[in-house]
Amino acid sequence: MRAVLLAGVAAFALTACDEPGPVQRGANPELPQPQRGLLPNMTIPRPAAWGNELPTVPQGFRIQAIATDLQIPRQTLVLPNGDILVTEGTGSAAPPLRPKDFIAGIIKSWGKTSVPGGNRLTLLRDADGDGTYELRQVFAENLNAPYGLALVDGGLYVANQDALVRFDYVDGQTEVSGPPRTVALLPSAINHHWTKAMTASEDGRFLYVGIGSNSNITERGMAAEEDRAMIWQIDVATGAHRQYATGLRNPTALTIQPGAGQLWAVVNERDEIGPDLVPDYLTSVQEGGFYGWPYAYWGQNVDVRAQPQNPELVAASIRPDYALGAHVAALGVDFSSPVMGAEFAEGVFVGEHGSWNRSVPSGYKVVFVPFRDGRPSGEPVDFATGFLNAEGNARGRPVGVTVDPRGALIVADDLSNIVWRISRDPAQSAAASP
Structure with a gap:
């Protein structure tokens, strides 16, 4: 109770400087002046x-x-035969370093599921293609906070929080045939950010x-921070x-x-400056x-909190696309x-898990960023919303998004522990036909 009261007092103390600001989407966001205080509004x-x-x-x-009723679904992979693999689990939390880390941990926990992480892969199969996945099977278990997935030339690769591992895979199998082989160890000490996103190059x-x-x-x-805040090529x-x-603070999802x-x-940027x-x-x-x-952030905007500064790297900082x-x-x-x-043929879908440190929540939806000539172009389009209800409570929090070649978007929701499938509605399509 004491910690809860302390968190409430700290959040209240900074509410006055946490007014809703500019909408920041696209290639040229408006960046306000940094705001620093004891705690952000949580x-x-x-x-x-x-x-x-x-x-x-x-x-x-x-x-x-x-x-x-999954156990914290995170990312999905559509296999060549249409089966879907789902990673389930949660990683280790870094120990609090400062009193405000302890407080923030309490606040963040209020927005999470109470279900323990599965540390497994689950397979879903829709054998007749009618949109109902009649088979649900544990594909692999006893993993360590699995997150990223990739399939390359008969190898199923899983990015656990501590290692990249490989299972042999044959199209159509419903569970692994043996233990995984470790391909590479991944940084896992402290693990302030534990997720290990992954994708494969086009040539494999x-x-x-x-x-x-x-x-x-x-x-x-x-x-x-050795070997951290970066993307490895393996x-x-x-x-x-x-x-x-x-220089990528937390690259949480990758795609080719x-x-x-x-x-x-997609990259999650820094906190505590407004x-x-x-x-x-x-x-x-x-x-x-x-x-x-x-x-630096958003190109060459200096963050004075990082000491000692590095002017050469600030000058070399690349401005993100969107x-x-x-x-x-x-x-x-x-x-x-x-x-x-x-209308959704060219662009990317993005799963936005949602904020914990704003008085007005942001995210909590899936958006579509349209592309033109291979680059982002225009405002994002809301594609799946309603994860926040009318009272401002969260019914779900989107994580991974995967386009199914059969004509659907697969969305993992780690709060309601659901995998959603969004597809064209045949009834509405027929009604719209002349």
């Missing part, structure tokens, strides 16, 4: 049941829960793994890795642009590029395809 929607309601999707689409030669920072803004010292054949891009082979990421700083972002990732953390908004906590990204219909 307002997080409390969990609420869906009841008979569903998320809201655009006209012409329908949404259905294809799996319920490399895996890209996103590794988040071990702090908000280096409060544990730079030694704790050779599939040898397991050898190298730093592909750095079809045809172009370009790596893209409700409208810093915008989380979607960006193409340049080989050898540096994206600012911890010394702002998603401050603290939306983007945790999923995937490129669309024509199967999603003309």
Whole structure:
């Protein structure tokens, strides 16, 4: 009770400086001046049941829960035969470093499920293609906070919080045939950010793994950030890795642009300098590029908290392609395809898990960022909303998003422990036909 009261007092103390600010989306977000205080305003929607309601999707689409009562679903992978693999689990939490870390941990816990993480992969199968997944099977268990998934040449790769592992995979199998083989160890000490996002290059030669920072803004010292806040490129054949891009505070989801082979990421930016700083972002990732953390944000805006400063790296900081908004906590990204219909044919879907440190919540939805000529173009479009109810409580929190080539978007929801499927509504399509 004492901790709860302390959190409430601290949040109240800073409410006056946490007024709603500019909408920050697109290539040129408006960046206000930094605001610093004892604590940010930590307002997080409390969990609420869906009841008979569903998320809201655009006209012409329908949404259905294809799996319920999961154990913290995070990311999904659509296999060649149409089966869906779901990673379930949660990683270790870094020990509190400061009193406000302890308080923040309490506040964040209010917005999470009480279900323990499964540390497993679950397979879903819709054998007849009618949208109902009649088979649900534990595919692999006894994993360590699995998150990223990739399938390359008969190998199913799983990014646990501590290691990249490989299972042999044969199309159609419903469970693993043996123990995994470790391909590469991943940084896991402290694990302030534990998720290990992953995607494979178009030619299957490399895996890209996103590794988040071990702090908000280096409060544990730079030694704790070795091999952190970056994307690794891992050779599939040898397991050898190298730093592909750095200065990315927490790259939480990765995807490859079809045809172009370009790596893209969504990144969760730093906290504690105001409700409208810093915008989380979607960006193409340049080989050898540096994206600012911890010394700068959104290009070359200096963060004075990072000491000692590094002017050379500030000058080299790459400006991201597209702002998603401050603290939306983007945790999923995937490129669309024509199967999603003309209006959603070119662009990316982004799962926004939602803020915990704004008086007015941001995120808590799935958006579509339209592309033109291979680049983001225009305002994001709400694709799945209603995760916040009318009272401001959270019925769900989107994480991974995956486009199913059969014509659907698969969304993992780690608060309601549901996997959603959003597809074209045949009844509405027929009604619209001449």
